[in-house]
Amino acid sequence: MKKKFAVMAIAGAALCMAAMPACAAEDLITVGYAQVGHESDWRTANTQNYQDVFSEEAGYSLDLVDCDNDNAAQLEAVRTFINKEMDYIIIAPIQSAGWDTVLQEAQDAGIPVIIADREIEADASLYDAWVGTNTKNEGITAGNWLAEYLGDKDANILVIEGSVGASATIGRTDGFNEVAKDHENWKILDSQSGDFTQAGGQEVMESFIKSYEGQFNVVICQNDNEAYGAMDAMDAAGITYGVDGDVTLISFDATHDGLQYTLDGKINCDVECNPIQAETVKGVIEKMQAGEEYEETTLVEDQAFVAPGITSEYATTMTDEVLAGRAY
Numbered sequence: 672m673k674k675k676f677a678v679m680a681i682a683g684a685a686l687c688m689a690a691m692p693a694c695a696a697e698d699l700i701t702v703g704y705a706q707v708g709h710e711s712d713w714r715t716a717n718t719q720n721y722q723d724v725f726s727e728e729a730g731y732s733l734d735l736v737d738c739d740n741d742n743a744a745q746l747e748a749v750r751t752f753i754n755k756e757m758d759y760i761i762i763a764p765i766q767s768a769g770w771d772t773v774l775q776e777a778q779d780a781g782i783p784v785i786i787a788d789r790e791i792e793a794d795a796s797l798y799d800a801w802v803g804t805n806t807k808n809e810g811i812t813a814g815n816w817l818a819e820y821l822g823d824k825d826a827n828i829l830v831i832e833g834s835v836g837a838s839a840t841i842g843r844t845d846g847f848n849e850v851a852k853d854h855e856n857w858k859i860l861d862s863q864s865g866d867f868t869q870a871g872g873q874e875v876m877e878s879f880i881k882s883y884e885g886q887f888n889v890v891i892c893q894n895d896n897e898a899y900g901a902m903d904a905m906d907a908a909g910i911t912y913g914v915d916g917d918v919t920l921i922s923f924d925a926t927h928d929g930l931q932y933t934l935d936g937k938i939n940c941d942v943e944c945n946p947i948q949a950e951t952v953k954g955v956i957e958k959m960q961a962g963e964e965y966e967e968t969t970l971v972e973d974q975a976f977v978a979p980g981i982t983s984e985y986a987t988t989m990t991d992e993v994l995a996g997r998a999y
């Protein structure tokens with residue numbers, strides 16, 4: 672869908688050309704990015720990508736606030752952007768709920784808001800554009816791949832979820848459950864949040880091992896960092912995983928290290944979520960800036976990867992070349 676941005680001619684914000692020497696400070700387009708935090712490799716790559724793309728050379732002054740996974744801090748960051756009269760506000764929402772009031776405040780101040788990475792539960796009239804990935808589809812892909820891999824074998828599944836209330840958690844959980852409900856011999860033994868961190872993944876896996884040792888054959892981690900923690904916990908307990916192991920390990924993100932583990936056969940399937948989104952967001956801002964029609968919703972495409980020796984209609988089999996092409 673396309674829409675034309677109504678509030679035009681933002682004072683003093685002209686787009687500088689890449690070839691020009693750094694623009695004068697007053698000519699830079701000011702952009703506030705309320706970033707989730709620094710919980711994962713995915714997030715670090717996403718932050719770096721914004722810093723690279725929204726550079727002064729490109730005509731931007733980027734104010735990126737690391738909200739450290741604290742919802743209140745993120746609302747505060749957005750309010751600070753409004754008070755500073757930034758030209759554009761980008762939000763990667765920690766929680767999907769609770770945005771109506773602050774979005775209304777931004778709208779009243781005439782500042783366009785782009786929701787990035789995750790989704791929010793708010794009326795679309797309260798923000799201007801969305802750029803991100805379809806995490807429900809990622810969950811469905813994980814489920815479809817597992818069904819293909821296991822055939823009619825039973826699955827006793829443990830899930831290490833992402834941060835509570837994050838759309839990436841909700842989407843991956845809902846998507847996977849949608850497939851799981853069609854498999855009578857799949858049982859989800861437990862599902863707990865590891866907060867998208869390595870430490871969280873390890874802690875949850877250690878407690879799962881205490882409660883369910885010998886009872887599970889599938890572990891699903893909703894991001895790569897949680898998978899690294901879960902692998903440490905399983906190593907310590909002498910539990911084998913991956914292509915030659917007792918436990919099938921599924922992860923999400925497909926960052927460089929996640930794909931290295933997939934290539935090594937430690938992760939069976941890693942479902943991609945692409946953190947490289949800043950160029951797309953910049954494209955939307957450029958169109959808004961020029962008063963042109965822009966995409967209200969842009970989906971960043973994902974695929975999935977499986978360990979060598981596995982072939983799948985849902986995923987690409989890992990090779991050295993695939994890994995070499997993964998910069999983050």
Ligand code: GYE
Pocket residue numbers: 710711712713714788789839867893894895923924944
């Ligand atoms: O999967 C995880 C990060 O919102 C899609 O957040 C993102 C998720 C990503 O912390 O690693």
